[in-house]
Amino acid sequence: MGEYKKYWWGLIAILIVTFSFLGWGGVEIYRTAPPIPDQFVDSNGQVIMTKEDILDGQSAWQRTGGQQLGSVLGHGAYQAPDWTADWLHRELVAWLDIKSNELYGVDYKAANEDQKAVLDAQVKKEYRGSAVDENNTVVLSQTRIEAMNEIAPYYMSVYGDDPEFQKTRENFAMKNNTITGEESRQRLTNFFFWTTWVASAERPGTEATYTNNWPHEPIIDNKPTTENIMWSVASVVFLIAGVGLLIWGWAFLRKEDDLEPKLVTPDADPLTKIALTPSQKALAKYGFLVVALFVFQVFIGGFVAHYTVEGQNFYGIPVADYFPYALVRTWHIQSALFWIATAFLMAGLFLTPIINGGKDPKFQKLGVDILWVALIIVCVGSFTSQYFALAEIMPAKYNFWFGHQGYEFIDLGRFWQILKWVGILIWLVLMSRGIMPAFKNKGDNNLLAIFFASVVCVGLFYGSGLFYGERTHLTIMEYWRWWVVHLWVEGFFEVFATVSLAFIFYNLGLVNKKIATASSIASAALFLLGGVPGTFHHLYFSGTTTPVMAIGASFSALEVVPLIVLGYEGYDHWSMQHKSPWMQKLKWPIMCFVAVAFWNMLGAGVFGFMINPPVSLFYLQGLNTTAVHSHAALFGVYGFLALGFVLLVMRYIRPDYVFSDKLMKTGFWMLNLGLVLMIATSLLPIGIFQAHASITEGLWYARSEGFLQQDFLVTLRWIRTFGDVVFIIGAVCVAWQVVKLTFAKPSDANYQPDSPINK
Numbered sequence: 001m002g003e004y005k006k007y008w009w010g011l012i013a014i015l016i017v018t019f020s021f022l023g024w025g026g027v028e029i030y031r032t033a034p035p036i037p038d039q040f041v042d043s044n045g046q047v048i049m050t051k052e053d054i055l056d057g058q059s060a061w062q063r064t065g066g067q068q069l070g071s072v073l074g075h076g077a078y079q080a081p082d083w084t085a086d087w088l089h090r091e092l093v094a095w096l097d098i099k100s101n102e103l104y105g106v107d108y109k110a111a112n113e114d115q116k117a118v119l120d121a122q123v124k125k126e127y128r129g130s131a132v133d134e135n136n137t138v139v140l141s142q143t144r145i146e147a148m149n150e151i152a153p154y155y156m157s158v159y160g161d162d163p164e165f166q167k168t169r170e171n172f173a174m175k176n177n178t179i180t181g182e183e184s185r186q187r188l189t190n191f192f193f194w195t196t197w198v199a200s201a202e203r204p205g206t207e208a209t210y211t212n213n214w215p216h217e218p219i220i221d222n223k224p225t226t227e228n229i230m231w232s233v234a235s236v237v238f239l240i241a242g243v244g245l246l247i248w249g250w251a252f253l254r255k256e257d258d259l260e261p262k263l264v265t266p267d268a269d270p271l272t273k274i275a276l277t278p279s280q281k282a283l284a285k286y287g288f289l290v291v292a293l294f295v296f297q298v299f300i301g302g303f304v305a306h307y308t309v310e311g312q313n314f315y316g317i318p319v320a321d322y323f324p325y326a327l328v329r330t331w332h333i334q335s336a337l338f339w340i341a342t343a344f345l346m347a348g349l350f351l352t353p354i355i356n357g358g359k360d361p362k363f364q365k366l367g368v369d370i371l372w373v374a375l376i377i378v379c380v381g382s383f384t385s386q387y388f389a390l391a392e393i394m395p396a397k398y399n400f401w402f403g404h405q406g407y408e409f410i411d412l413g414r415f416w417q418i419l420k421w422v423g424i425l426i427w428l429v430l431m432s433r434g435i436m437p438a439f440k441n442k443g444d445n446n447l448l449a450i451f452f453a454s455v456v457c458v459g460l461f462y463g464s465g466l467f468y469g470e471r472t473h474l475t476i477m478e479y480w481r482w483w484v485v486h487l488w489v490e491g492f493f494e495v496f497a498t499v500s501l502a503f504i505f506y507n508l509g510l511v512n513k514k515i516a517t518a519s520s521i522a523s524a525a526l527f528l529l530g531g532v533p534g535t536f537h538h539l540y541f542s543g544t545t546t547p548v549m550a551i552g553a554s555f556s557a558l559e560v561v562p563l564i565v566l567g568y569e570g571y572d573h574w575s576m577q578h579k580s581p582w583m584q585k586l587k588w589p590i591m592c593f594v595a596v597a598f599w600n601m602l603g604a605g606v607f608g609f610m611i612n613p614p615v616s617l618f619y620l621q622g623l624n625t626t627a628v629h630s631h632a633a634l635f636g637v638y639g640f641l642a643l644g645f646v647l648l649v650m651r652y653i654r655p656d657y658v659f660s661d662k663l664m665k666t667g668f669w670m671l672n673l674g675l676v677l678m679i680a681t682s683l684l685p686i687g688i689f690q691a692h693a694s695i696t697e698g699l700w701y702a703r704s705e706g707f708l709q710q711d712f713l714v715t716l717r718w719i720r721t722f723g724d725v726v727f728i729i730g731a732v733c734v735a736w737q738v739v740k741l742t743f744a745k746p747s748d749a750n751y752q753p754d755s756p757i758n759k
Contacts, residue, residue: 003514004446007521014525018532021555022487025536025548028477033475034198034210038136042145042438049190055192055471062182062470063399064159065326065390066406068333069174072195073211073474073542074621074699076408077329080172080462081703082622084195085201085215089150089700091196092219095123102143124220128209130201138197148193148525155192156185159586170311171705173325177518180392182470195474198543214541214547214618215699224618227546232613234550235557237607244559256657266509270583272655277353278365280290280653285372286346287650288742290642291735293339293379299733300332302724308717327390330404331383331413336634337409338379343642345371345427346495348455350649352434354494355448361433367426373425389413400470407477409485410465421462428459450524451503454496461488475543482538489638491531500658501593510583513704523562530558540614542622553614560605585651585757588664592644595672599636619694623702625687628679636675643734650741656753657744660737667733674727682720686713 036055040048061072070080096108096119105116111119113238132138140148157165161176169176179185198210200220213222303314304325349368353360388394389403402413411419435452464483466596468476502516536544536552583590607629611620620626651659694702701707740750 004517007518011521011525014529021533021551025551028548029479029544032545033473035132037132037138040138040140042140053184054194057187059470060188061191062406063396064178065289065404067408068325068329071622078624078627083192084199084697087192088196088199088217089106091147094150095143098146099143127200127220128202152189155189159185168705171709173307173311175320175324204577210543212539214621216694217316217698224615228614231553232615233551233552235553235613238554239557239560242558246561270509273651274358276653277360279360279368280350280353282365282368283346283350283649284653284742286736287646290339290343290646291738295731295735297332298728299337300328304329304332305720305724309714330386333409334411340638340642342375343645347645348431352431355438356434367430371423371426378419382412385413389437410481419641420442424459424462431455451499454499458496461492468695478539478542482535491528494527498523499718527563530555534559537612540617549614556612560609582757588659589644589648591668592640595640596637599632603636620691623687623690624683628687629681648717650738654741654744657741657750658755660750663733663737668729670726670730674723674730676727677723678720681723682716686716
């Protein structure tokens with residue numbers, strides 16, 4: 001540890017504390033997950049549905065694409081309804097009408113105020129008081145059973161091909177016969193009902209439902225709990241305190257010897273003095289794979305967006321029966337994860353020979369080639385299997401393992417998920433073979449140590465997505481899913497990226513090693529302080545208890561704190577290109593890193609905290625406000641970071657070639673402008689209108705067919721096309737630059753070995 005002892009001990013202490021919170025919260029989630037009763041019965045003991053019926057329904061829901069077609073408990077796609085909130089509202093309205101006719105001979109709307117007051121009290125008492133008895137059984141009233149039977153045919157018709165609901169399917173971007181078998185559709189309704197029961201029945205010993213009163217539903221008084229409001233206020237206080245302490249520490253605790261000493265910028269690029277190894281030369285095909293998937297992703301993203309205005313057609317062409325919304329949205333998200341992850345793997349593999357003294361470990365190129373083939377097999381195999389699953393060509397019993405898991409971001413079948421992890425472990429082995437020998441070198445190896453630690457975490461933590469199965473409780477599944485989506489991606493990938501950049505800039509002679517090391521360890525500590533227990537902010541309303549909400553709200557507020565300094569980091573990166581003429585060769589990779597700093601502040605910071613406090617997310621979960629954050633953070637941060645890595649590596653493995661400034665300028669600014677247009681002209685305005693509807697009427701209304709098909713909201717979704725087109729042009733320009741470098745020839749115009757910046 002040496003002179004960095006205080007940084008290392010600080011990081012170790014933070015990891016111990018934060019993973020203790022995450023582990024304790026996991027135990028709490030397993031212990032208090034909402035029950036799946038053995039039976040729901042009527043007052044005579046006749047079985048209405050069993051636990052197996054509900055789990056069968058969960059499997060049927062997964063087979064439809066699950067969270068890629070509408071959402072359940074707030075998690076999933078935004079075009080179709082949140083099935084939990086929608087079923088709950090429809091059932092409550094049906095219950096009120098049935099009971100009103102029974103007592104007063106009129107529908108609920110026709111009853112007088114006194115009669116409505118009686119009905120309101122009864123419906124709230126019945127739904128919130130529904131409890132599991134000592135036999136793990138729930139007794140349902142005859143009125144509730146009648147209400148369930150009244151609304152269930154609607155869902156069976158929507159998921160089928162009933163001509164009466166053709167327009168509804170179009171508005172929900174659902175294909176005809178999403179589920180072909182009537183028995184499977186019946187099972188699906190059992191699962192929807194159970195999520196509704198969880199969202200309306202009070203947790204024993206509390207005055208809140210199992211989902212902390214989510215979704216907002218005035219009929220049964222589902223509104224933010226006192227604890228929700230208290231921890232929301234606390235999260236804002238923690239944010240202000242964290243920002244204040246950061247600024248105070250930055251201003252007063254730094255010592256003069258902590259400041260970076262004046263470095264003499266090298267006259268020539270130090271990395272060009274190291275001969276390219278066979279494994280580094282082999283990385284060109286990784287760059288091609290990255291941009292191929294990137295272009296596929298943005299085109300399919302435009303396809304997905306168009307489904308929100310023409311639910312079953314693409315400019316009049318009926319395509320939904322072959323490429324339904326759930327499938328193309330799955331491909332859109334999965335391809336993003338594939339190309340971003342591949343870019344990170346590419347950057348790591350490029351650094352390995354440099355760390356290893358400028359030479360490849362034995363068989364390194366073979367390993368790089370095998371990994372590339374494995375990535376293609378997993379990508380093509382999982383995409384093809386997902387098509388067969390959603391087309392119901394694949395037998396249902398194979399769906400979870402080979403088809404579609406149904407869980408957003410981890411949609412690929414378990415078999416492909418395991419293969420993907422095997423590929424990441426192969427990368428870890430390839431990285432380790434080059435890094436481990438370097439520890440034998442004398443001198444300061446602390447920067448190497450934090451780099452290797454980040455590599456190990458990236459390699460291992462994807463495996464946390466294997467801790468649930470097809471019939472695992474939904475709440476427990478969400479706990480492990482967010483270990484991958486939040487902790488692996490937003491935590492350890494961010495640390496890996498930060499340390500990689502520090503390592504690259506140190507090797508370029510642009511950053512002092514002491515500063516690079518100290519800032520890398522400190523940045524890792526800051527990111528993980530909020531990032532590890534901040535995982536719980538995704539689980540406020542997934543069936544967890546108040547302590548989980550408290551931990552998530554408190555620590556996730558601190559995730560914003562390190563983003564405050566990203567403006568300085570962005571400027572620092574931007575200024576590097578002016579330190580020496582040869583740095584101009586890295587102008588566009590550096591500009592991508594500048595964009596990362598900006599979008600991290602805006603997308604992850606501003607838009608992230610917009611939906612982060614529990615009281616905010618209570619109303620905004622499942623609305624387009626979430627899509628604002630996800631687009632700005634996923635592409636704005638990780639997308640630009642991945643592109644920066646690819647451009648950086650491609651520039652070094654094609655050292656005699658230069659970037660086309662016109663092509664790169666068009667691509668870079670079009671990507672930024674397109675993302676701004678998507679958000680400012682469509683996603684954010686729609687999200688704001690939805691937020692008003694959710695707060696005033698309830699989530700069911702904000703996601704309903706009647707609300708979303710209003711003319712002005714349809715117009716806003718059409719307007720998004722302009723942003724999509726601009727973004728696609730930018731993507732094609734950047735991709736074409738990488739393709740030109742991949743297949744570069746001496747006859748190309750950008751072959752300029754004598755250019756001053758190549759010296």
